Amino acid sequence: MPAEFAPHEATWMLWPHRPDAWREQGQPAQRAYAEVAAAIAAAEPLRVGVRGSQIEAASALLPASAEIVELDSDDAWMRDVGPSFVTNGGGDRRGVDWQFNAWGGRDGGLYPNWDLDIEVAAQVIEIEGDQRYKAPLVLEGGSIHVDGEGTCLTTEECLLNKNRNPSLTREQIEGHLCDYLGVEKILWLGAGTFGDETDGHVDNLACFIRPGVVALTWTDEAAHPQHAISLDARRRLEAITDARGRSLQVELLPMPSPLPMSEAEAAGVVASGEVLPRLAGDELAGSYVNFYICNGRIVAPLLDQRTDEAAMAKLAELFPEREVVAVPGREILLGGGNIHCITQQIPAV
Numbered sequence: 001m002p003a004e005f006a007p008h009e010a011t012w013m014l015w016p017h018r019p020d021a022w023r024e025q026g027q028p029a030q031r032a033y034a035e036v037a038a039a040i041a042a043a044e045p046l047r048v049g050v051r052g053s054q055i056e057a058a059s060a061l062l063p064a065s066a067e068i069v070e071l072d073s074d075d076a077w078m079r080d081v082g083p084s085f086v087t088n089g090g091g092d093r094r095g096v097d098w099q100f101n102a103w104g105g106r107d108g109g110l111y112p113n114w115d116l117d118i119e120v121a122a123q124v125i126e127i128e129g130d131q132r133y134k135a136p137l138v139l140e141g142g143s144i145h146v147d148g149e150g151t152c153l154t155t156e157e158c159l160l161n162k163n164r165n166p167s168l169t170r171e172q173i174e175g176h177l178c179d180y181l182g183v184e185k186i187l188w189l190g191a192g193t194f195g196d197e198t199d200g201h202v203d204n205l206a207c208f209i210r211p212g213v214v215a216l217t218w219t220d221e222a223a224h225p226q227h228a229i230s231l232d233a234r235r236r237l238e239a240i241t242d243a244r245g246r247s248l249q250v251e252l253l254p255m256p257s258p259l260p261m262s263e264a265e266a267a268g269v270v271a272s273g274e275v276l277p278r279l280a281g282d283e284l285a286g287s288y289v290n291f292y293i294c295n296g297r298i299v300a301p302l303l304d305q306r307t308d309e310a311a312m313a314k315l316a317e318l319f320p321e322r323e324v325v326a327v328p329g330r331e332i333l334l335g336g337g338n339i340h341c342i343t344q345q346i347p348a349v
Contacts, residue, residue, distance in 0.1 A: 003148030016076035023268030032331035034061035080140035095125035104163035142201035150184040150243030157200030218252035256304035290338035301329025
C-alpha cells in the first residue's frame with residue numbers, strides 16, 4: 001500500500017445526509033464537506049459518492065470540477081467504508097475490500113444497519129476499473145497508516161478489540177495486514193485519542209508524514225486523560241524501529257483544548273434510537289493529526305482558536321514542500337471524525 005504522501009490519481013469522498021448523525025438535516029456538515037472538497041479539488045481529481053436524493057444539494061455546493069457519482073451509503077466516512085488500494089512494481093493497482101461492521105457491530109457499533117456501507121468499497125473499486133481483493137478481516141481504513149516502505153501503524157484498542165475480530169489472535173491479524181497491505185512490520189500503539197467513538201483509530205492519534213517520521217497528537221496537561229495515552233504512544237514509537245530498521249522521529253502536534261458539544265449543536269440532531277446519541281457536554285475527540293495529504297497540499301482542520309495557529313504552523317514546518325490549507329473542522333467533528341476520516345486516496349500508478 002503506497003503511503004498517503006505518495007502521488008494520487010484522485011480522492012474519494014461520500015456526501016453526509018443522516019439527520020440522526022448530522023445536525024439540521026446535515027446541512028452544516030454538507031457545507032463543511034464542500035469546503036474540504038474544494039480544497040482537494042484544487043489539487044487533484046475528486047470523486048464524491050452521493051445518494052440519488054441528495055444529488056441536487058451536492059451539485060449546488062460542491063466545486064464544479066468534482067465528479068459526482070450516484071452511490072448510496074449509510075453514512076459518509078469514506079476512509080472507513082472505502083477500499084485501501086495497493087500497487088505493484090508493474091504499474092498494476094488493486095483495491096482491498098475489508099469487512100465492515102459499523103465500528104463494533106452489535107457490541108458498541110455506531111448504528112444497527114450498515115448494509116449500504118458494506119457495498120461501497122466494491123463499487124469504488126469497480127468504478128476505478130481495478131481488480132478486488134476481499135479481505136477476511138473487519139477493519140476500517142482509519143485504523144491503519146502506512147509509510148509505503150513496509151511499515152504499518154495501528155492501535156491495540158481498535159484492532160485487538162473483541163468487537164472487530166474476536167476469533168483472531170494478534171499474530172493472525174498481523175498476518176492479514178501483511179498479506180493484504182504488502183507490509184512487513186506492524187507498529188502497535190496502545191489506546192487511541194481519548195473519547196474517540198471509533199475505538200481508537202490511529203488516524204486521530206498518529207500518522208506517518210514521511211518514512212521514519214511520525215506526527216503524534218500531544219498535550220502537556222498531565223491531568224488530561226490524553227496525556228497518558230500520548231506519552232505511552234511516544235515511548236513506544238521512540239523504542240521501536242520501522243520495517244527498514246530506522247529509529248522513528250516523533251513530531252508533536254498540539255491537541256486542542258477540551259471541545260464539548262453545545263446544547264444547540266446537540267439539539268439539532270434528530271434522535272432516532274439507531275445512531276449513537278449526540279449529547280450536550282460530550283467531549284469531542286478533536287485532533288489536528290486528522291489531516292489529509294493530497295497532491296501538493298495538506299488539508300487540515302481548524303478546531304480551536306486557542307491552538308489553531310500553532311497547529312497550522314507546525315504542519316507547515318513538517319511539510320515545507322506542500323501548501324497547508326486550513327478549513328473549518330468543527331461540523332465534521334460533531335459527527336465523530338474529521339478530514340482524514342472523510343477522504344480516501346487513489347494512488348497513482
